[in-house]
Amino acid sequence: MIEVKDIHKSFGDAHILKGITTSFEKGKTNLIIGQSGSGKTVFLKCLLGLFEYEEGSISYEGKNFSNLTRDEKTNLRAEMGMVFQGSALFDSMTIAENVMFPLRMFTKQSKSEMEDRVNEVLQRVNLENAHNKMPSEASGGMQKRVAIARAIVNRPKYLFCDEPNSGLDPRTAIVIDNLIQEITDEFNITTVINTHDMNSVMEIGEKIVFLKDGLLEWEGSSETIFRTENEAVTNFVYSSELFRKVRKMYLEEND
């Protein structure tokens, strides 16, 4: 469980997050949606402690992150997995080495145990034949999937993904969404995902947080999002004809 209270974040004069309060429960896939530039990435980086914020607090299982000692922070972070918007793979390592890295850092497993685990996760992201490629030789979508594999390899308790399926074809995007949902359920982890993908919103959004102009405009779930009257949300989510049709069908079916 991650609780966020009244987070404010500015860069110079630009006030990006203007007081966000929400919480992300364990075992749920929490989605953060909002227009490009609305502050999703900044918010996620505040959660991870990569950005310092001027006001507010973020606590993990009731413990305020900023009050943790250095060692406590290190231990907590060893339990986090993060997929960056730009993948952030280590470009001096092969794909397999990238995925193995958290295991080498934080476990005492033998080489063959680590290799087995790496094979297993690479298989789950449909990358069984790319072990020895360098990240620069992989396509954007492959890099994304490697980043996801690296984030989940050490069985994190908290999984953060910044647009995990942008740049993926629709089929792979669904595979990734399902994978995230599965491991969230399976290991009861707290998952927070930034996304633009309306398909993910409807498929896996157990909790949805809508950010607008640095404020939390609306929160709900993949069900309530069909019924919301909030204009900002409907303008954003149902901006395409296709999703307006989807909503219509959903409401007809469920009423």
Next chain:
Amino acid sequence: MKTPITYLENIGTYFIMIKDIFRRPTKWSVMKPLILKDIDDLIIGSLGIVAFISFFVGGVVAIQTSLNMTSPIMPKYLVGFATRQSIILEFAPTFISIIMAGKVGSFITSSIGTMRVTEQIDALEVMGINGINYLVFPKFIALTLYPFVISIAMFLGILGGLIACVYGGYGTMEDYIEGVQLDFEPFHFIYAFIKTFVFAFLLATIPSYYGYFMKGGALEVGKASTTSFVWTSVMIILVNFLLTSLLLG
């Protein structure tokens, strides 16, 4: 805008970084290959250019010295003596270090800076890894081998002088070697290697600082490398002046 406060802040951050190099060390099994890789990139990879420059500059120093010693009363061994002194005292430790500030320094800044702009450093931090230790410590250890590079520069510089002198017809091998051995002062060596160690430290840390704390995108990586080269050279020259006045003055 650069105010005096910004400079002070930068210096403060630099010293905090130095402390952080040794804090929360990375597992040895992960660190060892990083050190070996940096030895390869920074030390082995520099030997070629250092050898080339030392050999030819040594030759030029010998030729210049003999061309400028036209008076017949000056002993012939002076060419070897003067070449040895300038190479051991200044050329090898200081001049080569400035070249290394360009070669090794901009490599360090751009490789760490690229990791910063592509969020690889954030990825390390998120995993709970001390990015400064992970990235800078191996470079620091690799550069403790820097005196080895400078010894090669000294040897090849003096050899280059010998060859230029003999084959250019400026003097005999015997005279040159006599000059090289003349009035040998061990403290000059100590002085040269103290400088070398300090320069190695500057070469490892200043470029790392400019890479690690850079902001912006790919364009800024290029700018950071240039700034890093300028400041590393300036610091080498200043520290050289200080150490020389302290140790020899």
